[in-house]
Amino acid sequence: STIDNLVVVGDNEFLLDTSIMDDSVLIQTFGSSVITIDYDIHDLVSKQGRLWTFSLDSPSNFTLLLPKNSAIVGMINLPINMEIINDQNKLTLSPGKTEIDYLFSNSISNSLPDTKLETNYFPYAIIVGVLLIILIGSVIIIRNKRKNHKSIEYNEATKKNTIDLETIFKLKPDLREDDKELVKFIFNNEGEALESELRKKFLQPRTTMWRAVKRLEREGVIEIEKKDLQNLVKLRKSMGEEE
Structure with missing residues (x-):
């Protein structure tokens, strides 16, 4: 069996170091009296x-x-x-x-088979047509207002040399939907975010978020750095850095 996303947590949700050796795992407990082991298995x-x-x-x-x-x-x-x-x-x-x-x-x-009823749709078609005209007009106005905002965001991303979202998702089409939401948040946060910020934003416990972050790191989408004893999660500037 293949085990992925192994996360071991000790007292006070402190992440513990682990080493996998064949069918065994070595855990540095650092004095923890109780440990929690969390992992994925695909079989x-x-x-x-x-x-x-x-x-x-x-x-x-x-x-x-x-x-x-x-x-x-x-x-x-x-x-x-x-x-x-x-x-x-x-x-x-x-x-x-x-x-x-x-x-x-x-x-x-x-x-399930579709069940269709005989209905006079003409009055509804008129109403829907009017609503569509109003909706299309509103969308055009909103798009015009957003053009300048999008160009500003694009310039900010260019300055940081951060690869854009469309390219990331094109290069990594198999990313999970929840992982894509993480990537979007980090991208809109100037390409980086503390792990604690991600937990607060997505209301996830420490172990669940750490597994998601490590999964994105293995995919070559992000890199993890230490900043003031916290994990800083940053989008990679190039997918070419994958091993």
Whole structure:
């Protein structure tokens, strides 16, 4: 199994140094009495067509949090408990072999047949046409107002020699949506931001944000520097710096 995004946290959410050696990990605890280990593993989920399958043979009870907008369509090993938290299914499962098949809700809705009703749309078409004319006029005015603002932002980015967002996303098309939001925020913040600022902006705990930052560092999008004992996250000036 391949393990990614390993994060180990000690007392007071202090990030601990780790070294992975084959199937073991060496952790410098620095006197922490309790440590939390968080990591990603990719061998538990498979996909066939639109159907996703989670499978695990666990020696003990465990808790599973499914992705948002997912719907369970099949299951081996019924859960001990099941609840909804922030639109996500949270299941508590017993030891043994577990398989859970699920689809994302947009896939389910796309597979449903359309039901059409006979309706006189002419009055609505007139109303929609008028609204579109008003909307188009408003968009033209707003775009004209934003042209100068965009040119100023472009000049600021050019001065800092920071690669533009469109180029970043073109070079890195597989970035996650939440990672793209991080990149946008850093770009609009003159190309750099403290990790603490990112946690405050996106309301993420330290471990979750650190994993996201390290993921972007591995992708060659950002670099991490120390500034006053804090992590300063900076966009790379060139994607050519990737190893």
